[in-house]
Amino acid sequence: MSNIIYMDNAATTKVATEVLNEMLPYFTEQYGNPSSIYSLGSSAAKAVSTAREQIALSLNAKSTEIYFTAGGTESDNWAIKGTAEAYQDKGKHIITSAIEHHGILKTFAYLAETGYSVSYIPVDEAGIIKIDELEKAIRPETILISVCFANNEIGTIQPIREIGELARKNGIIFHSDAVQAFGQIPIDVDEYMIDMLSISAHKIHGPKGVGGLYIRTGIKIKPFIHGGSQERGRRAGTGNVPGIVGFGKACALAMANLPEKSRKLISLRDYLIEQINGEIPHCRLNGDSERRLPNNVNFSFRFIEGESLLIMLDMKGIAASSGSACTSGSLDPSHVLLAIGLPHEIAHGSLRLTLSMENTREEIDAVVKAVKEIVLKLRNMSPLYEDYINKK
């Protein structure tokens, strides 16, 4: 698979060489179970605790507040179900936004089926949650607010501190899914008044199958996976030691020179946005231009179907996406794009390009050229475009 241009880093990233090298000994030489008493096990335990410290440091949390899971979606499920159950005596009202990842939305839907009352807070056209609506939705029996730190499709960064303040003031637990934001922008759980935070390794050049949940000291949460007393009795199951080691390393790498890397990514991102805006008519940038993840670009192109665009990009060796892919790999109109007010047919014609530090300007030029050609070709075959031209 040479000559691939990979611009789907919000879906997953390549494991960094340094991360892989750090992980390798824990498959072979250091294969002990961290719960064992002999020294082979304790060196694994030590590696896990180093990783825990690396992650805690990056969030300004204590290492005892970091729990390893099998990924961001498990973290989301655990945070929400575990606190909803633990605090149900206080109330059964929970709040989230309309543009969450499915890991959140489907968990809320599940709780709604089991007797919880759920409020979905709308967002504005840039995808920013309406704080006044959030405030209005709060009731005495509200126990949990969960809002994504930054959206996975359109990259919009939420006013997390304001939400945290609102939650704290009202004695409500605040959870944030930071799977996309973590490692790209600084996150300080104290400053933002976050009580629980979901993160994932494979979005930051770490391995797949490892995630984490930050749980503030004092927050009650029911275990999600029952069994042994790993993770301080809260998440059973022998830890994925090589994965956790990789996660810690990936986190440390991401945090090193973060401001400088952000600046570089933002300049690549803005160049890509500028090129598309300049080269392709009838397009719109989805999401906010300022409050946006450094690596996220999301455009809608009128008169075309995103599915055809992505298939044709793939044929040219360009890996892109149109937002969240469903099980089969086929595309539904994005609930996020519908929530920011895009009509159904435009939500169908969207393209998400997400960058990493490995992408170059040359690659961006090649992608813009390909997108331009394909969009032109698809429009030439589109009855909607023909109608539009005839009306003009």
Place this chain on the structure above:
Amino acid sequence: MNKNKKVVVGMSGGVDSSVAAFLLKKAGYDVIGVTMQIWQDGQQTADNGGCCGLKAADDARRVAEALDIPYYVMNFKDEFKKNVIDYFVAEYLCGRTPNPCIACNRYVKWDSLLNRSLSIGADYIATGHYARVRTTEHGRLAVSKSATAAKDQTYALYNLTQYQLGHTLMPIGDYAKEEVRQIAVAENLPVADKPDSQEICFIPDDDYAKFIAQTAETSGLKLPPQGNFVTKDGEVLGVHKGITHYTVGQRKGLMLSMGRRVFVTEIRPGTDEVVLGESEDVFSSSLKCNQLNFMGMADLKAPRNVVAKVRYAHQGGEAVIERIGEDKILCTFMNPVRAITPGQAAVFYDGDYVLGGGTIM
């Protein structure tokens, strides 16, 4: 000559479409495998959704990997809902018995899939149907029966246009079912065993009436009320559950004890009556159809002898067709035919190819 011709093959992971993809690749086409996603949100058809379920996508992907061809799942949920499911329910609510496969072929496979395939640069779409596309002596394109007499899938394809046929390949139409199986074995294709069913893919439990009731409710449509079973002379025989529960020719499930076998001979949506009669009352010697499509014949100006089929499993009967209106054909059979059912298609053949057809009125 097929070099650089691009073809999208609709794949289910079953033996027929997998061998179709293999044959096209062998013939030098640039082959792309596609599974159409048509199953609806929350629908529990993942395991057995016929040609297009979630399992079909898994199975087809495996075959595409074995054939080393690119593979995609394309989303046609909205198109399928509108053109097939909603149509199916609306027809039943009007007392007719629709054929959803015909609607799926005409409006989903050979409209949405064809257009999206052409848009990504394909020249043709191909399927694993047991049928062939041929050119008649008058230069028309028509589907014709496959090499296998036992397998004939032309009935549900009568509604395709000349443009659609011009972009269609049906590579397994030249083979017998057994040969197709042998090719799959010889080539070691990881095909999934799929039941050869003609059931309706979006109603896995075959309870049509329940499905119609549920869909009508979510769409805010009114379900026909209970009504009377009557004789053709109007004598009331009992109460029925609503016309969506019945189809012409039906004998079982009437929940009436008449002391003799009775059959549904007619459904009268206006009065919500279901007419019952004797076995011979189910036979008729003519039908009218509309929503015509001309395939092997460009038009019908003078009466013409044909063989006509009135449902998928019908062997076909000799008949004369004549135009009795702009969009209306009268078809008169030599021998009476059982259970001619409004909503099903009447398909006319000249020898092994389809001349055209219409919807039975």
